[in-house]
Structure formats: C-alpha cells, structure tokens
Amino acid sequence: MPARHRTVPTLATVAEAAGVSRQTVSNALNSPHLLRNDTLARVQQAIDRLGYTPNRAARNLRTRSSQQVGLRLEPSPEGSASGLMDRFLHSLVDSCKEAGLHVLLFTPEDVNDPLDGYPELLASRAVDAFVVTDTYRGNPQATWLDERMIPFVAFGRPWDDPHATHPWVDVDGRAGVALAVDHLADRGHTRIAWIGWQKSSRIGEDRRSGWVDRMHDRGLSTTRLSARGEDTIEYGRRAAHALLDNEEGSSDEAPTAFVCASDTVAMGVLQALGDRGLRPGPDGIAVVGFDDSLAAQVVPPGLTSVRQPLEEVAVQIVRLLTDRLALRSSEPPHVILTPDLSIRGTS
Amino acid sequence: MPARHRTVPTLATVAEAAGVSRQTVSNALNSPHLLRNDTLARVQQAIDRLGYTPNRAARNLRTRSSQQVGLRLEPSPEGSASGLMDRFLHSLVDSCKEAGLHVLLFTPEDVNDPLDGYPELLASRAVDAFVVTDTYRGNPQATWLDERMIPFVAFGRPWDDPHATHPWVDVDGRAGVALAVDHLADRGHTRIAWIGWQKSSRIGEDRRSGWVDRMHDRGLSTTRLSARGEDTIEYGRRAAHALLDNEEGSSDEAPTAFVCASDTVAMGVLQALGDRGLRPGPDGIAVVGFDDSLAAQVVPPGLTSVRQPLEEVAVQIVRLLTDRLALRSSEPPHVILTPDLSIRGTS
C-alpha cells in the first residue's frame, strides 16, 4: 500500500529507502539488466513499498519525448451511417498502450485547414508523432509532415501520390467489394448492380473497380448496372429506383442484387425496396453495404456489409509508428489489409 | 517564418534575441501585464520571429501539472445503436481546448475493473484530472477518486448515492421522455406505450417515470401499455408485438404510439411494424427512440428520437473541471440538462 499522507515519492526517496543512488533506481526501471539481482530486488521492493511511479514530465523533459501520439478528430458527418471512429479509436488506444504510447486528441480551429492543430502540438512537444486519418481528400498533412521529418503514420494510402514514401496502412476496398460480388454470385445472382460515389472519389473508384473486375472475371455483365452519386441515403434511394425501373430490353433486366460503396447508400437502397413493396434478403433483392456501421447491424433485417479490420489496422499503424520513433525502417512500410464480409439478413 | 534548420528555440534563445532575461520572456507569456508595453512588444516580436513555443514537459515539471485530462474509453457494445461517444468526444475535446486542456485517452487492461487505468495515469502525473463517463453501473470510480481528492467530473449522476458531493453533469432522461409524450399526445395519440429497460436500471426507471407522469398529467391511461426488458432490438420487437396483440377489452386497445428507452429498442419496434405490414409514421404507428443515434438518422423513414445535448454537456463538464483545478468551488456543482427531440418520419 502506498504511503498516503506523505509527500509524493521521487527517485531520491526510493534511492534513500533502498540505500542506493538515484541513478541505480533509474536503471532498475529502465535498464534492469544492468543491476545485480539482489540490488534490483532491493530497489524493486522499495519502489513497491513507497508506491513510486516515475514522473512523466521530468522524464519527458530529460528524454525530449512525450510518449504521446496526436490524433486529430475530424468532424464526423451527421447523417452518414458510419461511426467507424469509435471502433478505430478503441483499437488504436489499445495498441498504443502495448507500445507504451498514449493517444492525445485534438481538433482543428478551422476544419477546412487540413494542417490546423499539428504544428502547435508538435512545437510544444506534447506529442512525438501523429496518426493521420483524414486522407480521403488528398493528404497535404502527409506532405507537410513528411517534409519536416515529423514521425507519423497515415490511415489511408496517398492516392494522389502513389510514390509517397511515408508509412501508411489502408484497407483494400477493391478486394472487399470483390468479396461482396462473390458472395452474391455464389448465391445465384447474375444481375448485380453497383451504387457508388462520384468519379472524383479515388476511394469510390477503387471500390467500384472491385465490382467491375470481379463481375467480368465471373463472366457477368455490368452494362446498365452502375450508378454514381453522392454519399447520401437519398441518392441511394433514387439510384436504386432508377436501376429497378430498367425492366425492358433483352439482356437489360432489373438487378436482383446491389453492392454499395457505403452503408449510407445501402440504407437508401433499402428504402427504395420498401417504397416498392420489395423485400430485401436472400429470397428477394440482396443488398450489401460497406463499413459494417452500427446502422448495418441494427436495420431490419440486418445489412450485409464489408467490414474493415480496424483492430488490425491499429496494430499495424502502431508497428510502423514505433519503428519510426526508434528510427528503424519498417518492412513493409505500406500495409494493405483485406476486409471481410459481415453477412446478415439482406443477402 | 520559424527558423528551420537551427536548434529548437527556448526561453533563453528568445531572451537573447530580445535582449532581455529569460524571466521576462516567461512573464511575457504568462503574465504579460507585468511588462512595459515596449518590452512586451519586443519580446513578442522575437517569439514570432523565432517561432518559439514553450516546451510543455518543462512547464509541466515546474508547475506540477500536465494540463491534460484523462478519459477512459469504455467498450461500446456492438449491436447497440448508439455511437454517442463520437459526438461527445468531439465536443469534449473542443471545450477542453478552450480551457487550455488536452484529452488523453486510456483503456483498461481489465474491462471489468472500473478503477483500472486511473491510478497509473495519475501517479505518473500524465493527467491532472479525469472525466468519468462510465457511471451507469454505479460509480466506484467516483467514490475512489473523491476519497483521494483527485479532480474529476462525472458525466452521469450518482444514482446510488444522491448525496455524493462530487461535481457531475447529466441529461434529464425523464424530461426527454416527457417531451416525447407531449409530442405524441399533441398529435392526437392517446394510447402511447412505453418499452424500456429492466427495473434494475436506474436510468431506465428515470426515463420511464417521464412517461408515466406525463401520461397521467394529461389524463391518459398507462394500463397495459408498458413493457420492460433488455436493451436489444430483439426485445423491442417482441415487446411491440405483445403490446400490439392487445386488441380485445374495452379500454385496452392496442397502442398507436411507442416511446422507447433507446433507439436500439425502437429499431425493434420498427421491425415489428414491418412484420405486421404496418407503416410507421404520423399516419400509422408513431415511434420515438432515445439517443438520436446514427441509426435513427438513417433508418427509413427517420426515427424521431430524444437527443442529448452533448455539446452543452461537454461545456459544463469543462466548466466544473476548471473550477476544480483552480480550487474554486462551482455553483452549481451539479448540472442537469434537458434534451430535445429530433423529429423525423416516424412521428
């Protein structure tokens, strides 16, 4: 039991109690192999008895490091189905802890400035490194941080600059969508539609390519089965209606299944089915979303969805991060993880 | 523009550049009113020119404070609709920033130990205070922290110990539900059912009391209109079916509206309506949830839901926190905020 009403123990307190020098106590903590077993034991005992914990501020000052990593919280768009951040944050904090790192959150003053917040934290030495998540809209942060040799790892690959050398981890959206196509085709669907995002979205086009290529791999046509628009429920609904209206013509039957670029869009598809009195599901129109959001888990009859392996993403990010912080080079410095499919009632 | 390839500027660097002592620079930062205007300007200019930012570790060491608050991330139950944490975290980080505080996340090693993680962070002086969110299952943390005079503010009132003196902020669930009842009754509903949680849940009973009392206020009967069970979609569905089966008897007509203790339960109600071919909405069966989760925003036709004012919760928490940290007493030390209603298609 730690001493209660005394002054907080320091290295000096412990050293005196154990009859050694302060340095020896420090070594007991940071380089125990340097000590003789009996000394180590004696010091350890004193530490336990006094309930000593090193003062981080002092250690940070001396070692010029904070053992903290910064994460900028991006505004999560209301009305989008996702809520991935919760899951990711949890995994990240867990993985960081194992590496002796803490996660410090910050938000920008100006949401539209992708760099806002980074320099301040760094200059004050509040963090040693960053995890950058906001890479979908290009990544000026990555460039900025990289130029200044600031340690960071990105969640999301640098679409604009495939040759960027900074470490990053990403999820293979293309493979995830291919998985969805396989799943549906294996269940006998041949008219599998895609509803995705605008052409300008690199992530959207990556995911879409999984649909196009896997459909063709399996000898299925993609003609008149694709729609692109905003990432909203409303768009998903409109697009689904439009595709389902495609009844006439010989090979142009209406789709029997939908693969969507996001759960948000998929929710719109489910609405459209409801509008038409169609039942989603294996016996009706199959629907697959992307993100395995809370909404996917909760909407009747359960939305089948591509699930990002965020736990593993966090593990890999921390691996790359610790390599960077130790000035080790990482092999490989880029990681692409494959998602899997959470199968539910809609397929 | 900050000097690039030079060593990082310190107080001493700035002092020399401005031709003053280190102390004067420190004062310029922390007590600018002590300086003559021209000195202040000269120092300020040197600071800007060199791009100087105080080193937090050094300041922390000297002031024995970290300007950081710890927040323990609780595992968010998969399959529940909520996702409030995202919204709350964001608001909290924002509010903290205005008070010069940063939010440090941690997770417990052992999820079942409500104290796990707190002592370590505190002993290492990594944080000055905590925000405690996990108060629904009693609050041993609050007691533990309070006994040790550790500054903290709880999100959630101490149900088990109404006389606890620690500062807390909570949302008035009872008032939120009453709001929902008013909303439905104003639209002509008289048979308004409640589907909530087990009697053992203090929060659940608080919310339920809003229904009971407001129904009686308005002269409406609550007989045979109440169900209590788990916080799952499946339970919501079963309970809704059971209540809707109540057709016979004179005053015991089936309900025309449902107020639910959570969006999760409300999703189950929506499923039950679907099962029966009933349409949710103002012209059909009205449904109101609680939490204004992503699912509520996204499920067709949009679930009306009680929305917690998390932004204001964060503001109040930070107010209480800064009072505590300044050894000021707060008036009032307990805050109960009233939620409002996000009205959507189901009502």
Add this chain to the structure above:
DNA sequence: GTGAAAGCGCTAACAA
C-alpha cells in the same frame, strides 16, 4: 518592471 538564483524529477555521460 526587470533580472538572478534555485530547483522541479529525471536520465545521459562518465568516473569509480
């Protein structure tokens, strides 16, 4: 209003 001295608690570098 400004400056000099001391020290927060720790660890790197070196000496014994």
Add this chain to the structure above:
DNA sequence: TTGTTAGCGCTTTCAC
C-alpha cells in the same frame, strides 16, 4: 555494477 555530475526548459522567489 554502482555513484557522481550535469543539465533538459521552465517558473517561483526574491532582490534590484
């Protein structure tokens, strides 16, 4: 293997 010395960058105290 252990101890000594110095100093990380800042703020508190007190003198001027």
